[in-house]
Amino acid sequence: xxxxxxxxxxxxxxxxxxxxxxxxxxxxxxxxxxxxxxxxxxxxxxxxxxxxxxxxxxxxxxxxxxxxxxxxxxxxxxxxxxxxxxxxxxxxxxxxxxxxxxxxxxxxxxxxxxxxxxxxxxxxxxxxxxxxxxxxxxxxxxxxxxxxxxxxxxxxxxxxxxxxxxxxxxxxxxxxxxxxxxxxxxxxxxxxxxxxxxxxxxxxxxxxxxxxxxxxxxxxxxxxxxxxxxxxxxxxxxx
Numbered sequence: 001x002x003x004x005x006x007x008x009x010x011x012x013x014x015x016x017x018x019x020x021x022x023x024x025x026x027x028x029x030x031x032x033x034x035x036x037x038x039x040x041x042x043x044x045x046x047x048x049x050x051x052x053x054x055x056x057x058x059x060x061x062x063x064x065x066x067x068x069x070x071x072x073x074x075x076x077x078x079x080x081x082x083x084x085x086x087x088x089x090x091x092x093x094x095x096x097x098x099x100x101x102x103x104x105x106x107x108x109x110x111x112x113x114x115x116x117x118x119x120x121x122x123x124x125x126x127x128x129x130x131x132x133x134x135x136x137x138x139x140x141x142x143x144x145x146x147x148x149x150x151x152x153x154x155x156x157x158x159x160x161x162x163x164x165x166x167x168x169x170x171x172x173x174x175x176x177x178x179x180x181x182x183x184x185x186x187x188x189x190x191x192x193x194x195x196x197x198x199x200x201x202x203x204x205x206x207x208x209x210x211x212x213x214x215x216x217x218x219x220x221x222x223x224x225x226x227x228x229x230x231x232x233x234x235x236x237x238x239x
Contacts, residue, residue, distance in 0.1 A: 067111030069094060071125075074133055074191075079140035083166060084109075085116070089130035091123035091147065095166050117160065117168045123147045132189020138197045142231065143168060146189045146201065148181065155179040155187055157201055159231060176231060179222050183207025194228075201227040 071089035078085060084096040092115040099108045123131050133146035143160045161172035176199070181187055186204035194200055205216040205224040216224035 066096060066109045069111070071130070073131065076134050076136055078136045078162075079138060081140060081166070085134065085136075085143075087131050087134040087145070088115075089132070090125045091118065091120035091131045093117040093119075093131075093134065093143070093145070093168070097166070116166065117143075117170070119145070119147065122150055124150055124153050126184070128185040128187055129153055132187065133191035133202075135191040135193045135199065137231070138193055144176070144191050144193070144199055144231070146191050148187055152180075153184055153187075154181050155189075155203065157191070157199075157229075176229060177201065177227075179203060181206055181223075182213060186211075197230075199229045199231050201229060203227065 069086055069088055070092070072086050072094075073089045074087035076085050076087075077083075082098040082100070084098060086094040086096065088094060095112045095116045097110040097112065099110075100106070101108070119131065123129075125131075129148035131145060131147040133144075135144045136142065137144070141162055143162055144157065145160070146155065146157050148154065149156045155178065156175065157177040159172075159174045159176055161169045163169050183206055186207040188202045188204035190200075190202035192200045203223050203225050205211045206213060206221075211217075211224070213223075215221050218224070
């Protein structure tokens with residue numbers, strides 16, 4: 001099942017994006033093209049009084065269709081880059097190139113057809129399992145992924161190094177964590193890098209109904225926990 005990806009743009013005053021009822025969208029995906037391109041015009045500039053302390057003032061939101069992706073489940077910006085990275089539940093990492101016209105401030109999004117990384121052969125994508133989380137290190141040089149692996153469905157947290165530009169060094173794969181999953185649901189999967197530079201990993205209770213193994217209340221298991229990992233291991237011995 002495919003889903004369109006829409007970007008929410010927050011500005012002080014947003015120019016109207018619609019014309020007549022028959023106006024086509026800014027861009028459509030062409031089967032022969034290598035990318036899907038959407039251009040978002042810059043907002044009009046309006047001078048208004050400063051908002052009161054502690055308020056946002058006048059904010060309007062609009063959504064702009066950027067492209068069509070297959071089960072997008074996570075979106076992560078890479079520090080130091082304007083591009084967007086999308087995790088598809090089936091096991092692919094996709095790149096959206098983002099450029100801004102310096103003259104008009106219009107933003108152009110290009111959804112790259114070729115996945116940046118394809119782990120679909122290593123991922124179980126059924127029900128609550130799949131590629132479930134994605135995050136970047138604070139310096140933007142490492143990519144972290146959380147997925148349920150073939151064939152046993154256990155949770156894997158892995159790291160990849162990023163090369164110059166938007167490239168992933170596939171040979172740099174490093175396993176940070178493996179957690180056995182007793183059932184096929186309640187895997188969790190969220191990844192976040194905190195301001196401390198550590199990687200935070202959310203794990204469900206391991207599944208079935210009513211947590212029959214009591215993992216959510218058991219401090220002796222990693223299941224049902226939010227873990228904090230130093231990916232560098234302090235002394236380079238591992239995470």
